[in-house]
Amino acid sequence: MDKLQVSRHSDVPIFRQIVTQLSFMIESGDLEPGQTLPSARLLADNMDINRNTVARAYTQLSELGLVESHGRSGTRVVGPGPAQENSPARDQARAILQQAAKKCIELGLSAAEIQSLAMGLAMRAEEDLLKVSFVECNDDRAKYFANELGAHLGLKVKPLVLGAFDPKEEQADLVLTTFFHMVEVRGLFRRPRTEVVAIVVAPHVQTLVQIASVSKKRTVGIWYRTDEQAISVRDSLAQAGIKNIEVLYGTEDEDLKGADLVVIPNEMPDLKARLEGRVRVIEFGNVLDAASIRMVTEVVSDMQATKRGGAQDTAS
Structure with missing residues (x-):
């Protein structure tokens, strides 16, 4: 940890300097998996900085999967992990940096x-990179749609779960969410430089076909993580003309009485495994609305152009 240094004269916040340096030390092997980092108080005292600054850096390292907090036992290094170590992008970046470092050494730099x-x-x-987040009310959906949006937009989209993050700590240029959560999310991100945009998440056609094929004399039960989500799905199906639907408030045998089949979120395979054999299960697949994807793509393109223009003005 003797290599760790921060500059108070840099434009980069001190906690970001700590995150970047510790990330490099972990990924390069200077800090090995299992190694315990100094406490936030000790490191802050040694570097003559605020303890909360170090705590914030440790929190971000934990979110990156590089460290884990073990309470009183301290914060331990996890390491970059197999997925990161075997990443083609990392291998390519390492080759680029290796060549650049060699050139710099030849120029006389230490x-x-x-x-x-x-x-x-x-x-x-x-x-300078455009920072985009997607907010949902549960972790599975947040990660699923963040990955889907990231693939369409060609950039990383950070998943956020309502109630599990501090809006003041999130440095997002663009925050995406569904219309269902639009008002709440807009209230959390009241910043002049953060744009909040709602997208449409629609039921997959195959899901609608499966449910519509059920006899009108049979009862379709809907179970979701929250009653609000279940009611929202029920109302969406009712608008499509499917009326024989009831919201379930549990998945025990008593809750399933009277239900000929149960609709559950497609991102919960464990629940599907528990229900199979007890009742017919249909996974409610959601897809991103094509028009929403086009709209968000245009918003991202405009914001990237504006940000690049701002960066060029600053540099000049």
């Missing part, structure tokens, strides 16, 4: 100077 220069450039590039 390893410490190269590390400092590369870190500053990387942090500046990260700050």
Whole structure:
């Protein structure tokens, strides 16, 4: 940890400097899996900075999957993990940096100077990157749609779960959510530089066909993580002309009485496994609305152009 240094004269926040340096030390093997980091208080005292700054850095490292908090036992290094270690993007980046580092050495720069220069450039590039988040009310849906949106937009979309994050800590340029949560999310992100946009998440056609094929004399039960979600799905199906639907408030045998089949979220395979053999199960598949994807793509393109223009003006 002696290599860890921060600059109060840098435009980059101190907690970001700590995150970047510790990430590099973990990924390069200087900090090994299982190694315990100094407490936030101790590191803050040694570096003469605020304890909350270190705590914030540790929290972000935990969100990145690089460390884990073990309460009084301290914060331990997890490591970059197999998925990151075997990432083609990381391999390509390592090759680029290796060649650049060799050139810098030939120019007479020391390893410490190269590390400092590369870190500053990387942090500046990260700050210039458009930051997009997707907010939902449960972790499974947040991750699923964040990944889907990221694939369509060609950039990383951070999943956020309502009630599980501090809006003041989230540095997002664009926040996406569904119309169902639009009012709540807009209330959380009241910032002049953060745009909140709602998208449409529609039932998959195959799901509607399956449910519509059920006899009108049979009862379709709907179970979701929250009653609000279940009621929303029920109302959507009712608008499509499917009336024989009841909201379930549990998945025990008593709750399933009278239901000929049960509709559940498609991102809950464990629940499907528990219900199979007891009742027929239909997974309610959701897809991103094509028009919404086009709209968000245009918004992202405009915001990226504006951000690049702002960065060029600052540089000049």
